[in-house]
Amino acid sequence: MHSNLSHRLFLAVMTWIAAFVHIGIVVAQDRPAPANTSNAWDQGWKILFDGETTAGWKTYGSDKPIVGWEVINGALVRNHSGAGDIITTDQYDQFELEFDYKISPGGNSGVMFHVSEDAPYPWMTGPEIQILDNAHGKDPQKSGWLYGLYQPTKPKWVARVEKQANIPSPTIPDATRPAGEWNHVYLRVTPNQGELLLNGVRYYRFHKGDNDWNNRVRQSKFSAYETFGIGAEGHICLQDHGDRVAYRNLRIRPLGVDGQLTASPRAPLQIATTPAFTRLRFAEMSTETEEGKIATIRPVAMQETPAGYFLVALQQGKIIAFANSPSAEKIIDFLDLSDRVADYRKGNEEGLLGLALHPQFKTNRQLFVYYTAQAPPRRSVISRLTFNKSFAFTANRTFTEQILLEIPQPFANHNGGSLAFGPDGYLYIGLGDGGSQNDPLANGQNKNSLLGSILRIDIDHTDQEKPYAIPQDNPFAGQDDARPEIYAYGFRNVWQLSFDTKTGDLWAADVGQDRYEEINRIVRGGNYGWRQKEGSVQFGGEVVSAADSGEFIDPVWQYDRHHGRSITGGFVYRGEKLPELQGHYLYADYVSGNIWALGIPKLHPTVRAEQLTSNQIPVIAFAQSALGAAFILTEGVPANAFYRLQRMETSKTDSAP
Structure with missing residues (x-):
């Protein structure tokens, strides 16, 4: 006024x-x-x-x-x-x-x-x-x-x-x-x-x-x-x-005249992204779409099998396989679920979204998937796929599907979809808040809803009428005012979650609304704040008491819109080929295309995430081989949809005499 x-x-x-x-x-x-100006992600104020x-x-x-x-x-x-x-x-x-x-x-x-x-x-x-x-x-x-x-x-x-x-x-x-x-x-x-x-x-x-x-x-x-x-x-x-x-x-x-921070960023680490499987090709009959365009794929999850093949979940509703070899050429149409999976082109965040091999896959042949259903009502489905005893990656594959969970989804976005087995053998499931914007149904703080949570279930046992069991040490097991499957809650859209292969810690990236993208270390029963907080700051018109505010767990790292708008979570690198990344959490931003490594052992407000490469790639997901090699997944023709991280070679002109 x-x-x-x-x-x-x-x-x-x-x-x-x-x-x-x-x-x-x-x-x-x-x-x-x-007014906080000490955090490395919060400089320039x-x-x-x-x-x-x-x-x-x-x-x-x-x-x-x-x-x-x-x-x-x-x-x-x-x-x-x-x-x-x-x-x-x-x-x-x-x-x-x-x-x-x-x-x-x-x-x-x-x-x-x-x-x-x-x-x-x-x-x-x-x-x-x-x-x-x-x-x-x-x-x-x-x-x-x-x-x-x-x-x-x-x-x-x-x-x-x-x-x-x-x-x-x-x-x-x-x-x-x-x-x-x-x-x-x-x-x-x-x-x-x-x-x-x-x-x-x-x-x-x-x-x-x-x-x-x-x-x-x-x-x-x-x-x-x-x-x-x-x-x-x-x-x-x-x-x-x-x-x-x-x-x-x-x-x-x-800000500068371009609207960006005026401070010059530090030079990226000498880590490059390079195509990992340059010879990969579709079979001749599937190189073009019905419209005559070159067929591209949207890989959302990839895991190596004991036989040395990568299984890759495509958002289109298919799973492909190929050998973990730089010279791999043949793509195997391993599994087609497109008859039951929603078309992601109609809802950009729908489709086949998650894949995880059972820890005993070699003997029990069980694969778990997360997808949004094609037939109404709109819902997310978590299923167990069991393959026949004599199946091979090249032929003779049949499977049965057992639906474990069906979760109603009010909107097409914020489906989450990440799956991972923990060192405890339980299946962890990352969900979104149900969609639209600003969590209109307040699912993030509603423990009676599975939405906005990370779930933890025992898929090797059954419990009463459920095709899975609730681990006895789940934080809300036996409580009347909460779903027992919930392991942690207060998330907007988890993308993605992973376990540190050395420490067993669970990590999850949470896509933000309009200010901050988050990286969280997940603890049992933790409340990560959404929709009463976005990142480390309060969100929305609800009044949060000091007692309630103290209950929320802030992210270990966050970044604002100068660095990106849609985080893609990765994993803590434990490979041997890039020792400078040892113990660093890898993550990226789908919109800006930047890729970073965050040092985990020395996390401190003054620690900075290191940008890995000046190349910008819209990273959909990260993956790692059985030996810990890091891969990056993006949309493209198969030969350009998978990248690996490697050290940049120093040219002779840059070398000291």
């Missing part, structure tokens, strides 16, 4: 005392979380408010000292009438800005950017993020809206899938927490695109200065001010609207 003098004076007289009593006590009791003084701020349009804004227990509080608007002494062009705010009941304030001192009021020059008590505030422009210009919108794809699933959510999202509670705002402003997230929920995107922006300005009250929104840089402003408001953890991260 944009202030005027009479409104300020009225509110100062009528509500100042009540607001002071309410929010003053809360601020005094609620210690702020420090500049503190705008040190939690102790008003250094770095000045009164708008005046050189007089700041009055009416006070530092109370680490928060910058508009504490007295007539305080006035304050701005940063420095100016910023393209940047990321984030802060926490706490508004008083019925209160109103604002945070502006690209502000100049060329007008009587800052809102005449810089766009404003509205700060409001949505429940009792009198302004129709709600908190987080870009005042008079942009309001939260539900993506069209979300509206479509929610309508199909008959699971409605509000047309205009409201992720705010009530007056007296801390809320978090993230703002990104670049020449290419801007966006705002409130409590982790994306509200809108904008492009300052494009046709859409200019049309909105022309239709708003700001069209009367020639100075509005024209500056490519300016101050950050905190508005005094006559109401008590507190801010903390204000920090800014300058």
Whole structure:
């Protein structure tokens, strides 16, 4: 909201005392979380408010000292009438800005950017993020809206899938927490695109200065001010609207003109990706699709058998096999499940998603798969496939399918699908929260739902009417308020999980919403936070008590949108050919194509993940051979769908004499 003098004076007289009593006590009791700049994944931020003084701020349009804004227990509080608007002494062009705010009941304030001192009021020059008590505030422009210009919108794809699933959510999202509670705002402003997230929920995107922006300005009250929104840089402003408001953890991260971090990344390790099986070919009859295009594959899981063959699950619903040899040529159409597997082209995250060999595969010939069913209703299926005794990789294969679990899925996305056997012999299953966005059914924190969890089941025994048993030491076994299959929960979309072959630790990557991608070390009964947290920060409008917040387990590593948008989990490397990677967790990002190694033995906030190669590959999955060699799986023709990691050779010109 944009202030005027009479409104300020009225509110100062009528509500100042009540607001002071309410929010003053809360601020005094609620210690702020420090703005974290020590973590290696969180570099480049500049503190705008040190939690102790008003250094770095000045009164708008005046050189007089700041009055009416006070530092109370680490928060910058508009504490007295007539305080006035304050701005940063420095100016910023393209940047990321984030802060926490706490508004008083019925209160109103604002945070502006690209502000100049060329007008009587800052809102005449810089766009404003509205700060409001949505429940009792009198302004129709709600908190987080870009005042008079942009309001939260539900993506069209979300509206479509929610309508199909008959699971409605509000047309205009409201992720705010009530007056007296801390809320978090993230703002990104670049020449290419801007966006705002409130409590982790994306509200809108904008492009300052494009046709859409200019049309909105022309239709708003700001069209009367020639100075509005024209500056490519300016101050950050905190508005005094006559109401008590507190801010903390204000920090800014300058960006380059391309919208990326200005700091130069370290040189990648001298590890290269190289095609692993360059001679692989389909049989002549299957080299083209029905449309006459070269057939590609989407491998999602790969495991080596005792006979030295790789079995590869393709999202298309097939399993292929080939020899673990660089000279391998022949692809064996090992198994075709496409008659029961959903077409991934209709739902990008559906299809055949997981594969795991029974630890005794050599003798019992059992293979486990995870797929989304083709026939309605929409559901995920975990099955045991048992092959005939005389089967061979080249011929004479028949199998029986035993469905172990069928899990209803409300939406097509966030299916998870990763399968892995632990050193205890139990089968672990990674699931997503059921889909759409923001976990609309709150499955992540619902232990009565299998969604949003990692399951652990005993597939060698049965239990009552189930074709599997519940391990006695499962954390929720025997409890009435939880599914006994759950081993850990609070996940958005696990992709993928793996066990450290040396320590037995379980690792899982969790795909984030709009801020952070996660790597988690999984413990029995652990709650990993979603949808009340994304990464290490709170998410959504639910108020989380200190006791509940302490229950959540933060990721051991996370990264933001400067590094990627969709994590692909790998495994802890224990091979011998690349000793520099020994004990490092390998992972990648499907969107950015970057591949990293995270040192596990020395995990510390200052430790950095090492980028392995400057080559960018949309990694779908990782795999390892029986001897620990690392492979990377991506979409492509077979000869270009599998890569291995190897040390880069130093050319003679680079060698020391």
